Amino acid sequence: MKIALLHYRGGLMDGVSLEMEKWRRVLTKMGHEVDIVAGNEKEGVDVVVKEIGFENPDFETVNRNFFGGIEDFADERSFMDFLKGKEEELFQILDKKLIDYDLVVPNNVWSLGLFPPLGLALARLDKRFIAHHHDFWWERNHLIPKNEKMKSILERYFPPDLPNIKHIVINTIAQKELKRRRNIDSIVVPNVMDFSKPITSEKMYRVVREDFQIKPGTIVALQATRIDRRKAIELSIDLVSTLREKLVMRRGERLYNGDLFNGEVILVFSGICEDELYLEELLEYASSKNVPFMVLSYEVKKDTTLFWKLYNVADFVTYPSILEGWGNQLLEAMVAKKPIVLFEYEVFKSDIKPSGLKYASLGDRYWREKEFVRVEKSVLTKAADDLSQILFDSILYRNIVEHNFEIGKKHFSLERLEKILAEEVLT
Structure with missing residues (x-):
């Protein structure tokens, strides 16, 4: 036809x-x-x-x-x-x-x-x-x-x-x-997604991070969604802030990939910006929470191939969106073999969670404080605890990302x- x-x-x-x-x-x-x-x-x-x-x-x-x-x-x-x-x-x-x-x-x-x-x-x-x-x-x-x-x-x-x-x-x-x-x-x-092969590698992890002058031993959280209010990106800032506080005493310990943690946790934005005012609010909020960030949205808009390449800089992927018809960035994280921290939006709970995916959770309840989405502090603490275990345990890290990759290959592949x-x- x-x-x-x-x-x-x-x-x-x-x-x-x-x-x-x-x-x-x-x-x-x-x-x-x-x-x-x-x-x-x-x-x-x-x-x-x-x-x-x-x-x-x-x-x-x-x-x-x-x-x-x-x-x-x-x-x-x-x-x-x-x-x-x-x-x-x-x-x-x-x-x-x-x-x-x-x-x-x-x-x-x-x-x-x-x-x-x-x-x-x-x-x-x-x-x-x-x-x-x-x-x-x-x-x-x-x-x-x-x-x-x-x-x-x-x-x-x-x-x-x-x-x-x-x-x-x-x-x-x-x-x-x-x-x-x-x-x-x-x-x-x-x-x-195409699960015939992952979109990241250990070699590219080091090459791309060097290209963007990210120091060895820095933990990178990747926010790959478009910059739009329903993506609730402020939750990623809250999570990274909580994780930084939790890991302050673990500087010098060995990460899952063999690098020694240098004490830094940063948030990288790779999704195209669709709300400039919201981005300004996010960056101001990140600064107020002492969360270092890199905004690569404009580079991605010029060269969309960079979007996929940037999954290589990540140690884990944040997916805090409160409303999705499905969840492309979630599938991308699975293909990229990166751990995921996510808010359990309704479609995730009904159509994706039953597959057996392993992830750190931001819960499934939120409220709004002015324009920002909020979750309980205890939920952020638990998610940060789960991530810290994964990031400093090479076997646990590998088992989780391989498990999720196989789940995706079975249920959500071409x-x-x-x-x-x-x-x-x-x-």
């Missing part, structure tokens, strides 16, 4: 772009011809349709008025006329752009509804669809329209219930909620994706 994987953007480091690349790789291996169709010009995007991209001025106009309240139009009726015009325009464009494809896989277009005319136009095409839902609009408060008419459009058409559409979700919570809200059946396809696609999705 000739297959189009469609999204607003592609070729980037966001979760949807990364999953589309994995789907393309697996589907190509299965013998299909696969293109990524997106609204941005980027390496990895095969067919550019600028009209569906975030940079399209109409996208911003629709988004602002649909979700935030009608401001740029005389009244609701004039905005509805504008939406219908955009829908017809997109229908004509996509009818031509997608004519040669046997199967179209829209990613998040029918679930988040960020650009409703696009979703409505796609639903009119005489095509076979697999709707890949990574997140849903009802899971994001800012994507619930203030206008009741607009909200009713999402409730009725996003996602659409049509005989030519098969629905895919990435976790069992979403599967149950989609059935409850829309009476739509769906197949769970988890996010996956081979697992191929099996699900062949047996459940493409049938």
